[in-house]
Amino acid sequence: MAKSARFQVDPRLATLLGESYRSSEHALKELVDNAWDADAHEVDIQLPAPMTNDPIVIRDDGTGMTEQEVRSEYLKVASDRRSRKGEETLSLKRRIKGRKGIGKFAGLMAASTMVMETQAHGKRTGLVIRKEDLLDSRQDLEKIDLPLTTSECDERDHGTTITLTDLNQALAFPTAERLRELLVLEYGRRSDFTIRVNGEALAIEDIPGEAFTERAQLQAEGPVKLSLTFAEGKRPLKHPGVVVRVGGKVVGKPIYFGLDEDEEVPGKLLKKVYGEIEADGLAADVTPDWGAIIENSTGFKAVETWAREQLKEKLNKVFVRQMSLAKARLQQEIDRRLAGLPEHRRRFAEAALQRVLTKFYGESEERRGTVINVMLDAFERDEYWAVIQAIEVARHQGVATFADALGQFGLVDMAVIGLQTRRRLEILDRLDELMTRPDTQEKELHQVIERNLWLLEGDFTLLSSNQTVATILKKWADKEFTGDRAKKRPDLLLCAMLTGRHLLIEFKEPGHSIDRDDETQATKYRDDLRRHFDPLEVLVIGGRAATSVDANWRPPGLHVRSYAAVVSAARARLGWLLDQLTNDQQAA
Template identity: 50%
Template sequence: MQQANFQVDSRLATLLSQDYSTTEKALKELVDNAWDADAEEVVIELPEPLTDGPIVVRDDGNGMTRQELESHYLKIASDRRMRTDGRTSKKRRPIKGKKGIGKFAGLMSASVMCLTTMARGQKISFTLGIQDLESASDIENLTLPLDVSECGSEDHGTCVTLTHLRQGLRYPSADRLRQELIMEYGRQKDFKIIINGKPLGIDDLEGEFTEVQGTFPDAGDATLRFAISKKKSGLRRPGITLMVEGKAVGKPSYFGLENSDEIPARLLRKLYGEVEADGLMDYVTAGWDSVIENSEAYLQIVTFVQANLVEAFRSTHGMEMRMAHARLLRIPRHPATQPTNIRPPIPRSSGRAVGAQRRRFALLV
């Protein structure tokens, strides 16, 4: 019986790098790699438009030894989740990398990629270019020279430098990159991203940003930071995250505003932010999934959050809120006679009663 073997064309890496529709999406893949490496800080440097400066993505993650580099990183389509329980080794983060092709993300925007990594006293560097891949017939036969040297035993992390940016592609934008990263990493307190010297924050969301502070008898000091997106569609992870001593408590929520008739649900889905209230520490449940909701301290924070959110929505979407409430009342109105004060909805006791109440209500206004 004769045998045949698969051959991996060297163009595979180039094709995999084209899996990303924009440079910013490709750079996010490199940030995801840093997350999976348990990094606490990622520093991204983008060149000025129309210059020949490099793109640099540097993290302080675990780094790789030569054995790890050869057995894991250089193995195409290696799924990190298959080697673990789906979480990172130290910080127990859910692993982002799924396809094992993020290593080629940089080649989407640049012709040359240089990687330097440090771990356990070993520093390794190599350079990979598009021309190297195109000149080799089989990627398995591609020689990749490694520069191996010693480093401090405490040094760790990985740096990817991208040079010779591809002609014909739009220059990477710091603002667009922030928009790409904000939804996924904007609330992470143990994962700091710095882009061209500015840390990623809630104020990077494209929309109206507000920060307000308050002091309360039982809850102490609190700071609310939020933005209302300008996008027509809702956000992927909307809501306000409760932060206590730098740690998120439960999932983002609307602090009861989802039960209000004043703010439509589609507007709430444009909301993104956090409220820091360290004074709630004594009321956080053991699993950090919620707080004791009937505590006076928590109710003070809820009132604080609700009041500021309603005021912000009235300022940015007041007309839309009034129109939505008018539709809820089912009373047709001309825009010129639209009331400025929202009246409470009429109770639906019965068909006749509701009709009579509506007629009386129309006569009053």
């Protein structure tokens, strides 16, 4: 007699499936994928504040589901949606992300209770899934009763909200930052799909930078499209590189097509690349978990070769342009300082600066400012030229190889920078001492800082003081603080900044905390002096900001620093530079 048999599905399977994600952020992404598949335009993810019992809420404005759909589709385990409903979404023709029919369990990785509420066609359907019930049940998965509710809602309402409560305390809570990084990789450049995490939309389209798009038709692999953005800004990208997208879905990690091994490529710039390459022709070469492209894929080799060439060309283009831009911004100050040098020295100095700037390419403007400033100082000192001259003499005496080697590696420049940096660190030590002595007057600190404006470099690139500016300031103060007001005369210094701006510095005693009255005073001086110098910013340096003062409520263009902060920031910059030099020597 012919009999039949049936699989029995242990309910634990559901929680096992939910736990197969690498992190809770990966799990949440699965729920975002569901919103995408539901043709949502917006997804709002609310993460709990640390140390609270708040839930995680994922709300989308997609099609939602009717009770019937909840029963027949949502609750269907491991059914392939694409064979059921096709490769594309109904109205927006998006490529479906869901494929395994298990995404809904992802929420159970992070939480013990998952509430799903969905609205479609005037009906609201609610469903509660408890991990405990699944784990404790002795029955088959399909025999477990899940509480389901229905009610009326507005005909126009549609969308689904997943609420995850009783979060798994053993697990690292999902962080907004990590989740955004993850989502941006896949959804960052979609204009029809806005994702907000804690109320803030992902902002990859806003990443400022130079962008390129290249397309090609490869022989066997079909159409490929490469999009690249060279991100601006000082913050390093968390996931730089180019992701491969096959069938709309990202495969594996960002890559550089081997250019990270190429010595000719400026590595710092490479780390600014954010891009993707679409190569649907590689679909057959993707591993089943969509985690990588299978090794030895000849199709991928072809795509890679094309992409490497494109990327390298763009890198060079951007590099050349950014180098000259970076120089142009600093050029005014460089020219001014070099103008004081005799002609033959000037040409040499220009070449040396160029060499050093190339070496420090990709560092922040602030850091390049530090390097240039140190170099310019060195040029103004005779010992630099003494070294250069010694090398020239050596060259003529036939000790050429050594001298050439020195010149080639820029070791002279580096050595001089090193010397100069150490000298500056000594100045910082002196300032430290001065600052902490109880009887120090603001006048003394004023003198040291005026003679060493590089101290303020981090925030104000390439400051300089000159006679004209000083005279105008003095005239104003003489007029303003006469008679009994003379005692109130502030200790001021006016500096020219790069790009025509000016900075008014007011020095306070190192023991004095800067309060609102000081800020108001300083702003008033600035407003008075604006007639002569506009734009004009003002910096008050003193003990530190009074504890009662909220730095967020400060008028624009007003800066407050403590002497200690100035010293420690300068120390950090110089420390970095010394580190660079040491590494450089070792590499050479």
